[in-house]
Amino acid sequence: MDFAAILLQWFKKNGRSLPWRETNDPYAIWLSEVILQQTRITQGTSYWERFMAQWPTVNDLAAATEDEVLKAWQGLGYYSRARNLHTAAQQVVELGGFPQTFKDLKTLKGVGDYTAAAIASIAFSEPAAVVDGNVYRVLSRYYSIDTPVDSTKGKKEFQALAQSLLPTNEPADYNEAIMDFGAVQCTPTSPRCNTCPLCETCIAFREQRINELPVKSKKVKQRKRHFTYLYIEYEGKIAIHQRGAGDIWQGLWELPQAEQLTSATDNVWKTEAQPLQKGVKHLLTHQILLADFYLWHPKVHPQLPSDFIWIKRQNLDNYALPRLIEILIKEIPT
Numbered sequence: 001m002d003f004a005a006i007l008l009q010w011f012k013k014n015g016r017s018l019p020w021r022e023t024n025d026p027y028a029i030w031l032s033e034v035i036l037q038q039t040r041i042t043q044g045t046s047y048w049e050r051f052m053a054q055w056p057t058v059n060d061l062a063a064a065t066e067d068e069v070l071k072a073w074q075g076l077g078y079y080s081r082a083r084n085l086h087t088a089a090q091q092v093v094e095l096g097g098f099p100q101t102f103k104d105l106k107t108l109k110g111v112g113d114y115t116a117a118a119i120a121s122i123a124f125s126e127p128a129a130v131v132d133g134n135v136y137r138v139l140s141r142y143y144s145i146d147t148p149v150d151s152t153k154g155k156k157e158f159q160a161l162a163q164s165l166l167p168t169n170e171p172a173d174y175n176e177a178i179m180d181f182g183a184v185q186c187t188p189t190s191p192r193c194n195t196c197p198l199c200e201t202c203i204a205f206r207e208q209r210i211n212e213l214p215v216k217s218k219k220v221k222q223r224k225r226h227f228t229y230l231y232i233e234y235e236g237k238i239a240i241h242q243r244g245a246g247d248i249w250q251g252l253w254e255l256p257q258a259e260q261l262t263s264a265t266d267n268v269w270k271t272e273a274q275p276l277q278k279g280v281k282h283l284l285t286h287q288i289l290l291a292d293f294y295l296w297h298p299k300v301h302p303q304l305p306s307d308f309i310w311i312k313r314q315n316l317d318n319y320a321l322p323r324l325i326e327i328l329i330k331e332i333p334t
């Protein structure tokens with residue numbers, strides 16, 4: 001049996017049973033693929049179920065407001081995915097339906113090679129190979145390939161190899177099989193080589209270099225940032241504002257930061273506010289955030305920039321918040 005046949009056989013016995021695998025609705029499949037990028041299956045599944053219940057069709061999602069979509073996305077991180085999802089849903093409606101080929105799917109906002117291949121193969125049976133982190137890992141180990149997977153050369157090489165291995169009559173099962181195999185059997189650490197149906201022909205296993213593969217060339221540089229947040233409560237209301245474009249958390253709502261206060265107000269809060277937490281660490285992909293958090297009950301109405309609004313605490317649920325802000329606010333008793 002060849003590589004693909006072994007994987008397909010493994011998949012029949014060990015494939016994960018997931019709700020979006022019960023359908024070939026491109027909307028449901030697309031939603032699952034977008035949610036599951038950077039998200040664990042267990043967490044992603046509950047989000048997928050909620051999105052499908054709230055917006056059962058792409059038309060429903062397109063008709064939602066961006067705020068509603070961001071709110072439903074809250075807790076998943078990488079909010080540009082939610083904004084792209086919303087824009088792409090509107091594109092699909094304008095087009096009169098889902099594009100049905102790998103090439104046309106890529107015209108949708110936020111849909112790259114991986115997502116287009118997943119939708120094209122699973123919903124429309126197009127023989128387009130998916131290449132994600134699981135696929136890089138399985139192929140680099142099985143064939144003992146040293147080319148860095150994050151290099152242009154590596155991306156081309158692995159894409160071509162994945163495509164050459166794809167059985168054209170079973171693209172959906174094969175794509176799902178190799179991704180599940182990477183997630184369940186050939187895992188990043190401690191792969192289950194002893195029970196692996198590919199171990200007899202796996203080169204990395206034979207050469208005992210599993211832990212060296214896949215190779216990555218770039219080290220992600222992380223930027224450290226410091227934020228000082230104030231929970232300002234005045235006459236039963238708290239101040240929040242929506243973050244703009246060009247930085248993290250675009251479109252999400254947050255509390256005032258010390259630097260946003262006017263200098264007159266600034267001097268007052270320093271004497272009146274009560275420190276609640278210092279140096280709360282929050283990790284993003286390329287940034288390390290350190291947040292100090294203060295509680296302030298000002299005696300007079302504080303001056304804030306005009307984009308701030310005052311809302312009742314119980315209405316905070318209507319606003320999409322970054323996870324860090326959500327965590328900080330939970331510290332304040334209602």
Ligand code: SF4
Pocket residue numbers: 138141142185186187191192193196197198199202203204205210
């Ligand atoms: S033998 Fe080990 S390294 Fe090779 S494919 Fe199987 S699980 Fe992965």
